[in-house]
Amino acid sequence: MQYTFENQVHTEKMGGRRISVAPMMDWTDRHCRVFHRHISQHTWLYTEMVTTGALVYGDVERHLRFNEEEHPVALQLGGSDPADLATSARLGEKWGYDEINLNCGCPSERVQKGAFGACLMAEPQLVADCVKAMRDAVSIDVTVKHRIGIDDVQSYDFVRDFVGKVADAGCTTFIVHARNAILKGLSPKENREIPPLKYDYAYQLKRDFPDFEIIINGGIKTEAEIDEHLKHLDGVMLGREAYHNPFVMANFDQRYYGDSRAPKTRDQVLEAMIPYIQAQLALYSPHGMKLNSLTRHMLGLMTGLPGARAFRQTLSDSKKLALGDANLLLEAAARLRIAA
Numbered sequence: 001m002q003y004t005f006e007n008q009v010h011t012e013k014m015g016g017r018r019i020s021v022a023p024m025m026d027w028t029d030r031h032c033r034v035f036h037r038h039i040s041q042h043t044w045l046y047t048e049m050v051t052t053g054a055l056v057y058g059d060v061e062r063h064l065r066f067n068e069e070e071h072p073v074a075l076q077l078g079g080s081d082p083a084d085l086a087t088s089a090r091l092g093e094k095w096g097y098d099e100i101n102l103n104c105g106c107p108s109e110r111v112q113k114g115a116f117g118a119c120l121m122a123e124p125q126l127v128a129d130c131v132k133a134m135r136d137a138v139s140i141d142v143t144v145k146h147r148i149g150i151d152d153v154q155s156y157d158f159v160r161d162f163v164g165k166v167a168d169a170g171c172t173t174f175i176v177h178a179r180n181a182i183l184k185g186l187s188p189k190e191n192r193e194i195p196p197l198k199y200d201y202a203y204q205l206k207r208d209f210p211d212f213e214i215i216i217n218g219g220i221k222t223e224a225e226i227d228e229h230l231k232h233l234d235g236v237m238l239g240r241e242a243y244h245n246p247f248v249m250a251n252f253d254q255r256y257y258g259d260s261r262a263p264k265t266r267d268q269v270l271e272a273m274i275p276y277i278q279a280q281l282a283l284y285s286p287h288g289m290k291l292n293s294l295t296r297h298m299l300g301l302m303t304g305l306p307g308a309r310a311f312r313q314t315l316s317d318s319k320k321l322a323l324g325d326a327n328l329l330l331e332a333a334a335r336l337r338i339a340a
Helices: 030-039 052-056 060-064 082-095 109-113 117-122 124-137 156-167 199-208 223-230 240-244 252-257 266-287 292-298 308-315 318-322 328-339
Strands: 019-021 044-046 073-078 099-104 141-146 173-177 213-217 235-238
Touching (some): 030 044, 030 292, 060 082, 082 124, 099 117, 099 124, 117 156, 124 156, 141 156, 156 173, 173 199, 223 235, 223 252, 292 308, 318 328
Parallel strands (some): 019 235, 073 099, 099 141, 141 173
């Protein structure tokens, strides 16, 4: 069966980055993004962070390959060398991405050793140089995702001055993870949970920079929370909630983008994914791709429904997964109905 997709009007015509899904390492790969796209056709999607070293010295196709139906999709880069970032951004544009995003928010020690991520917030001039180099290299948007502070720096002035300096290089879109990044002593997971959220810092950034696109990220789970943030800001980025409970996005196209089409049901999403999975396995299973690498992103689709546990158990059954049959999705849905 040939995989096809009912292509959508690109989101830049429908409301841009009003709603987006955060770049999440090991999670938001191209298969995850196709799955999310079947739930929402307009929500802006981001890749996992790709380091400049992986593109300058590594396998470009492996890191940048994506599916046409993912649009609008942004490439997030990790790096701190302006020349390497310019080269990587140029590659991203060549491969067809709609946006280049610079990671200034990841607090992991591995990233710090590469002198990028959240530690870059201590060097706003360097970030500005990086942004300028990328903007000079590409014609698509260059954006920055960052925290509100690092370690024990609690003053709003810190993030205000960071944004102001980077804006001097021409950046006008800032995605604000509204927590501090603790560079020593907390794991990346703890950094997403322990530092307190300060949404008011993002709101103040919008007041101080009214002409900029300010998007908020961090701890947002419900449409009611999104609605409240959109009273103050230009966009909302969901993270873990979009991954663990992806059907939360089912009404986003209608609610936030004015799309009159009815959303797909959960069963329709599953059915739409089967030909995609079959096509991917036909192409890449000789190179080691396993069914689990695609279905693992779908475990949360039935979150909140009776029988959701049976659905997850079926999709996690190693013996069934080893058979490489995409119809396992339908079997999992059937088990959910029986359990319910």
